[in-house]
Amino acid sequence: MAEIKFEKALLRLQEIVDILEKGNVDIEKSLEYYEEGIKLIKLCSERLKKIENKISLLSEVKEA
Numbered sequence: 001m002a003e004i005k006f007e008k009a010l011l012r013l014q015e016i017v018d019i020l021e022k023g024n025v026d027i028e029k030s031l032e033y034y035e036e037g038i039k040l041i042k043l044c045s046e047r048l049k050k051i052e053n054k055i056s057l058l059s060e061v062k063e064a
Helices: 006-022 027-063
Strands: none
Touching: 006 027
C-alpha cells in the first residue's frame, strides 16, 4: 500500500465498512473490499504503535 496518511486511511476504512454494511455488492467485490480493509487496519495499527512509542519516549525524556 502506497504511503497514505493515517487520517485518509481511516476515512477509506470507514467507506469500506459502509459499503459492506449495505450488503449490495457481489461476493468477489466484497472480498476485495475486505482485503483492502485488512491492509488499512494493519497500516493504521502500525502507525498508532509508532506514535505510542514516540510519545512514551518523549515522556521518559521529559521526566529525566
